[in-house]
Amino acid sequence: MPEAIDRYLKKYGFKAFSPKAVLFDMDGVLYDSMPNHSIAWQKSMEKFGIKMTAHDAYATEGARGIDTIRTMVRQQQGRIISEEESQRMYDEKSRIFHEMKEAPVMPGIKELMSQIAAQGIGIGVVTGSGQRPLINRLLKDFGNYLDVEHITTAYDVSRGKPAPDPYLSGLKKFGGLNPWEAIVVENAPLGVEAGVAARIFTIAVNTGPLPDECLLDKGADLLFPNMQNLSDSWKSIVL
Structure with a gap:
């Protein structure tokens, strides 16, 4: 994992990788929806x-x-x-x-959030959705790690993914973090493209049917097959 971080820093000319927030997409990342x-x-x-x-x-x-x-x-x-x-x-x-029947929470995600919170790193959500019932469910399921002030929805931006705006908005919601002070976790090509466009270290998790290349070709810094695998590997990414 250090190699991926070194490549990221060299790509943008950043001097340090110092995560203070992890910005999660919602569908296909937090929920198997x-x-x-x-x-x-x-x-x-x-x-x-x-x-x-x-x-x-x-x-x-x-x-x-x-x-x-x-x-x-x-x-x-x-x-x-x-x-x-x-x-x-x-x-x-x-x-x-x-x-439709409510989609289940993605296996491994709460375990991952617990690790992130224990490291003193903030947790945000950046989603292209905007329906209030979904926001309410986020707070119900992840309220131990997430608050409404750190949820970015479709209605917070005029340009959605793949533009960088949603993730730039996510940075602002943590007091204006720099790109090297955050991590994006995405499962969708447009979302990966948005995270990369915002110059944030972007982790792709391929929880859907698309080939891995669809995510890697958009510039993902790391790729995992599922959220549980990312959770199991987290401490090798953020020490």
Whole structure:
């Protein structure tokens, strides 16, 4: 792991790697929720004449939902729709998602958070979602490690992932940390791209069906097969 950190520091010309916060994506990282999201995306978009595959759902994960919809409408129907129309379509996706069985907490994540908290490192969440029920669940499940002031949602930024804005916002919520003072944990290509664009040390965890190359090609500094494996390896990353 020290080699990956050395490469990161050399890449940006930073002098030290001194993590004071870990910024987690939510879906596919904290919760095994992407299968539900994939189904909800496909069912909801079909109602509006938009074809969205499971691969599309995973490949666009992490972006603001309204941005994904506007892009797909433009590509498939040749229309430019307003944020308001896109929001109405996204509300239907959210309705279907919330009618589904609640997704389980990802194995290994609470153990990992416990280690991070014991090191005196802060924990934040940076998600492309924004529904209040999801935020409430985050606080219920991870309230020992997380508070609402350190949750960044789609409504905190005008540009979602893969732009760096969500993770830059996450840094600000910890008092304005520098990039070398944080770690991003992501499972989605767009999320990895956002973390890298923010110049934060970015760990990819491939909890979905996409090939590892989809994450590595976006610049992930480290790659793990699941959250439990990351938890087991944590002390070799942050001593």
